[in-house]
Each structure stands twice: as structure tokens, then as C-alpha cells.
Amino acid sequence: MVLVTGAAGKTGLAVINALKAHNKGVRALIHREAQVNRVTSAGASEVVIGDMRDQALMHEAMSGLRKVYHICPNVNPDELTIGKLAIEAARENHISHFVYHSVLHPQVEMMPHHWLKMRVEEAIFESGLYFTILQPAPYMQNILAGWDAIVSSGIYTFPYHEATRLTLVDLMDVAQVALNVLTTPGHAGAIYELCGPDALNQIEIAAIIGDRLGIQVSTQQIDRLDWERQAKERGLGTYQIESLLKMFDYYERFGFIGSSSVIDWLLGRRSMSFSAFIDELVRPKIV
Ligand SMILES: NC(=O)c1ccc[n+]([C@@H]2O[C@H](COP(=O)([O-])OP(=O)(O)OC[C@H]3O[C@@H](n4cnc5c(N)ncnc54)[C@H](OP(=O)(O)O)[C@@H]3O)[C@@H](O)[C@H]2O)c1
Known part of the structure; x- marks a missing residue:
């Protein structure tokens, strides 16, 4: 049995699915009662509900377990506090991985939410825990948030210059790696960078999508002020908005590129390319 924190988010659900497919039990730490069905449908057999900033809850969530997969909510100002609480609870519960x-x-x-994760990594090094750290690139699945609009309008939008290159990774490959490190030996003290094989710019991404959909897909950079207004309308907080704006700026200036060598080695195969990911997305589903 593995505790998965942040379990009802897209990452948590993918990790639960991967563990479930290999008959590994999952206890899910979720935020709200309304998320119970989501995680049990994905395969969690036990659920703990509450706030990760609550030390007693963290302790209870790990009670009786040996393994923890810790996922902090995305762009969270309390990432370091939450990380330290998770580490402390893991030590108290004698978590073995x-x-x-x-x-x-x-x-x-320059990206505050990345820097907080660095500080959590530092706390993990000092904890004495048997640890593994996964460092995924942005997911290919992030494209899905705007998928319907791309299909209906033929316009792919993003808040940085179209020349910005990213090595997007398939979240399902990341979840397979999570399963692999949780269930096979040899990952003590390891830090694994997880990136897809292509460093594509936004024009190349639009071209692949257009080719697979059989339509012309053009690119459109969203004005940052418009993005900020829409983010406020969606209920994003100040920390999230400021951090993401800094991230867009960083991506645009330097790109965000890593290597796929490590994920290929961990998977024992080539990781998913962006074109194969889109192929799978548009392939008619047999029901
Ligand atoms: N997205 C990417 O491309 C990407 C790439 C690399 C790494 N990551 C990292 O992956 C992690 C997970 O991202 P995600 O997008 O899958 O997560 P997410 O959608 O933010 O989901 C995390 C879950 O945590 C819950 N949550 C929020 N605040 C909580 C609290 N105080 N206590 C307990 N639970 C709480 C959320 O519930 P509510 O709905 O109630 O808020 C949600 O169900 C992040 O740390 C992110 O930095 C993401």
C-alpha cells in the first residue's frame, strides 16, 4: 500500500491508475469529500480527507504504511511547509521509501514555485529518509485544457512567444516511472529528470496538431494582460498568477528543455513523442 498525496489532481489520478493496473494498493490523501469517487474510481482503496498543512492529518495518512508518493498541489505558496510536514510525518512513521x-x-x-521545490528537495536530503525525486517537464496533457477550442477554432493559443521550445512529457509515462521506482529496487537517493523526446516550439506543436486533425491550425500568442485577467476570472490567487507569469517569461527567454535519456532508461523503451500523443488523442475510440 502506497500513500499518494494530492491524489485527486491530474498527477495523482495518473499515479493511482498506474499503481492499480499492477495491483498495488493505494491510500489517497485528498482535499475534499467531493473527491472521494474520483480517487476510488481510479483505484484507491483507502481515503484520508483534509488539509496537507495539518501535521496530524499527514501523520494519520502515513500511519501503518511503508511507502509515500508526495504530490504538492500545483503552484502552492505553502509547498515548503507542506513538504517539511510530509518529511516529518514520514520520519515519525518510519516510511521506508x-x-x-x-x-x-x-x-x-526566477520561477518561485520551482525554487520552493528545490528547497523541499534540500530538506529531503537532510531528512535521512530513503528517497527518490522525480523532476517532470510540463505535461503534454496540459494541451487538453484548450483542446476543444483548438478543434473548433483552428487556433492554438499560449502566453509566450511562438519560438518558445519545451520538452513536454507524457503524464502517463511519468506515472509509469512512479510505479517503477515504487516497486523496483535501486532508486535510493536518485533524482530523475523526466522529459519527452522533442524540444518543440509552438509553431511545430500547432503543425503536428493540425496535421493529425487534418485542419489548418494557426498559432496565437495571448497577451499577458489578457491572460492575467482570465486567470483572475478563473479564481487563481495572486501567488499563482505572479509565479505563472514569471514562468511564461522564463520559458520565452530561455526555453525549458531537458533530456529524455533518463525516462527512456527507466521505461525500458522510448518515451512518448508529441506526435504519437496527438495520434492517440485523435484516433477513433472503439467502444
Ligand atoms: N502540470 C504540469 O505540467 C506539471 C509538470 C511537472 C510537475 N508538476 C507538479 O505536479 C504537482 C501536481 O500538479 P497537478 O496539476 O496534478 O495538481 P493539482 O491539480 O493542483 O491537484 C492537487 C490536488 O491537491 C488538492 N489540494 C489543494 N490544496 C490542498 C491542501 N491544502 N491540502 C490537501 N490537498 C490539497 C487539490 O484539491 P482542490 O481541488 O480542492 O484544490 C487537488 O485535488 C504539482 O506540484 C506540480 O508542480 C506539474
């Missing part, structure tokens, strides 16, 4: 879902290039101070 603590896996932390970090991010590609946490070393970048």
Missing part, C-alpha cells in the same frame, strides 16, 4: 514529485529544473530561482 519517500518519493517526491518535483519539477524539471527546480534550481531556477
Whole structure:
């Protein structure tokens, strides 16, 4: 049985699905009662509900278990506090393997949410825990948030220059790696950078989508002020908005590129390319 924190988010659900497919039991730490069905449908057999900033809850969630897969909510100002609470609870419960879902290039101070993950990694090093850290690139699945609009309008939008290159990774591949490190030996003290094989710019991404859909897909950079207004309308907080704006700026100036060598080695195959990911998305489903 593995505790998965942040279990009802897209990462948590993918990790639960991967564990379930290999008959590994999951206890899910979720935020709200309304998320119970989501995680039990994915395969969690036990559920703990509450706030990760609550030390007693963290302790209870790990009670009687040996393994933890810690996922902090995305762009969270309390990431370091939550990370330290998770580490402390893991030590108290004598957790034998603590896996932390970090991010590609946490070393970048210019992106506050990455820098907080670096600080959590530092606390893990000092904890004495048997640990593994995964550092995924942005997911290919992030494209899905705007998928219907791309299909209906033929316009792919993003809040940075169209020349910005990213090595997007398939979340399902990341979840397979999570399963692999949780269930096979040899990952003590390891830090794994997880990136897809292509460093595509936004024009190349639009071209692949257009080719697979059989339509012309053009690119459109969203004005940052418009993005900020829409983010406020969606209920994003100040920390989230400021951090994401800094991230867009960083992506645009430097790109966000890593290597797929490590994920290929961990999977024992080539990781998903962006074109194969879109192929799978548009392939008619047999029901
Ligand atoms: N998205 C990417 O491309 C990407 C790439 C690399 C790494 N990551 C990292 O992956 C992690 C997970 O991202 P995600 O998008 O899957 O997560 P997410 O959608 O933010 O989901 C996390 C879950 O945590 C819950 N939550 C929020 N605040 C909580 C609290 N105080 N206590 C307990 N639970 C709480 C959320 O519930 P509510 O709905 O109630 O808020 C949600 O169900 C993040 O740390 C992110 O940095 C993401």
C-alpha cells in the first residue's frame, strides 16, 4: 500500500491508475469529500480527507504504511511547509521509501514555485529518509485544457512567444516511472529528470496538431494582460498568477528543455513523442 498525496489532481489520478493496473494498493490523501469517487474510481482503496498543512492529518495518512508518493498541489505558496510536514510525518512513521514529485529544473530561482521545490528537495536530503525525486517537464496533457477550442477554432493559443521550445512529457509515462521506482529496487537517493523526446516550439506543436486533425491550425500568442485577467476570472490567487507569469517569461527567454535519456532508461523503451500523443488523442475510440 502506497500513500499518494494530492491524489485527486491530474498527477495523482495518473499515479493511482498506474499503481492499480499492477495491483498495488493505494491510500489517497485528498482535499475534499467531493473527491472521494474520483480517487476510488481510479483505484484507491483507502481515503484520508483534509488539509496537507495539518501535521496530524499527514501523520494519520502515513500511519501503518511503508511507502509515500508526495504530490504538492500545483503552484502552492505553502509547498515548503507542506513538504517539511510530509518529511516529518514520514520520519515519525518510519516510511521506508519517500518519493517526491518535483519539477524539471527546480534550481531556477526566477520561477518561485520551482525554487520552493528545490528547497523541499534540500530538506529531503537532510531528512535521512530513503528517497527518490522525480523532476517532470510540463505535461503534454496540459494541451487538453484548450483542446476543444483548438478543434473548433483552428487556433492554438499560449502566453509566450511562438519560438518558445519545451520538452513536454507524457503524464502517463511519468506515472509509469512512479510505479517503477515504487516497486523496483535501486532508486535510493536518485533524482530523475523526466522529459519527452522533442524540444518543440509552438509553431511545430500547432503543425503536428493540425496535421493529425487534418485542419489548418494557426498559432496565437495571448497577451499577458489578457491572460492575467482570465486567470483572475478563473479564481487563481495572486501567488499563482505572479509565479505563472514569471514562468511564461522564463520559458520565452530561455526555453525549458531537458533530456529524455533518463525516462527512456527507466521505461525500458522510448518515451512518448508529441506526435504519437496527438495520434492517440485523435484516433477513433472503439467502444
Ligand atoms: N502540470 C504540469 O505540467 C506539471 C509538470 C511537472 C510537475 N508538476 C507538479 O505536479 C504537482 C501536481 O500538479 P497537478 O496539476 O496534478 O495538481 P493539482 O491539480 O493542483 O491537484 C492537487 C490536488 O491537491 C488538492 N489540494 C489543494 N490544496 C490542498 C491542501 N491544502 N491540502 C490537501 N490537498 C490539497 C487539490 O484539491 P482542490 O481541488 O480542492 O484544490 C487537488 O485535488 C504539482 O506540484 C506540480 O508542480 C506539474
